[in-house]
Structure formats: structure tokens, C-alpha cells
Amino acid sequence: MAKAKITFEDINQTVNVPAGTRIIEISEKIGAGVIYGCREGDCGTCMMEVTEGWNNLTEPSVLEEKVLRENMAGRHYRLACQAQILGDCKVKPA
Template identity: 60%
Template sequence: MPKGSLTFTDVDLTVTVPAGTRIIEISEKMGAGIVFGCREGDCGTCITHVEEGGEHLSVPSALELRVLKENLAGHADRLACQCQVLGGAVKVRPG
């Protein structure tokens, strides 16, 4: 199975992840600083800034694009609960 590396620059932590892993899953397991309120109905709290490797992430869904637009997110921002690491090296920090 293909793998990628995911670096959380806010806590200087890099992990190897299987392709298809969502950023929020790893953030939770590793104690990185990405917060989220999805389970409480507060969509958009997990906006994450992609510093490097955006080309190694899944294509944003229509829902993700809508939530990013509603939250005035920047062009390099993604929802950690939606985007998946597909391979390569990705560096992120909380948005």
C-alpha cells in the first residue's frame, strides 16, 4: 500500500501514513494542534493551512469547497476532516 509523510509544523512532528488517511485522524492520534468541532455541529473549525505538498492531497469535494468559502479560507487551506494524504510529503499547521 502506498504511503506518505505528514508533518505538523506547529508541533514539529512527522509521521508516515497510509495513502487515504485523513489529516484529522492523525492529528487526533498524535496530539497535534488541529481542533475540530464536527462532532458538535460546528463545521469549519478544522481548517488547516497546507504549507507544502498540496498536490499530494485528495481533490476537495463540493462540500469542502463550500465550507471553505463560507469561512473565507485562503487558497492553501483545507478541511482536515475531509482531505486525505495520497502519498508524498505534506506539511500542515492549524489554520
């Protein structure tokens, strides 16, 4: 299985994970500061900024795009409960 590196800038920690893992799952395991409320892509509390490797995440779903738009999120913002890592990236809580 392909691996990818993700760096959580808020705690300055980089981990190797299997490609396809949702970022919220990694954040929970290592104690990063990405908070969440629902895990369904509906509330927007797990919004994060992707500072590097934006193209190394899965494409946003229609629901995720709607929530990001409603929250006036910038181009490099994603929901950690929806974004799956495909390659190396760096993130921080929004």
C-alpha cells in the same frame, strides 16, 4: 499499501501514514493542534493551512469547497476532516 509523510508544523512532528488516511485521524493520534467539531466537513473548525504538498491531498469535495469559501479561506487551506493524504505534505492549524 502506499505510504506518505505528513509533518505537523505546530508540534514539529513528521509521521509516515498509509495513503488515503484523513488528516484529522493522524492529528488526533499524535496530539497535533488541529481542532474539530463535527468531522463531517460542515462546520470548518478543523481548517488548516497546507504549507507544502498541496497537490498531495485528495481534491476538495463540493461541501468542503463551500465551507472554505464561506470562511474566506485562502487557496492552500483545507479541512482536516475531509482531506486525505496521498503523498508527502506539511500542515499547520489555521
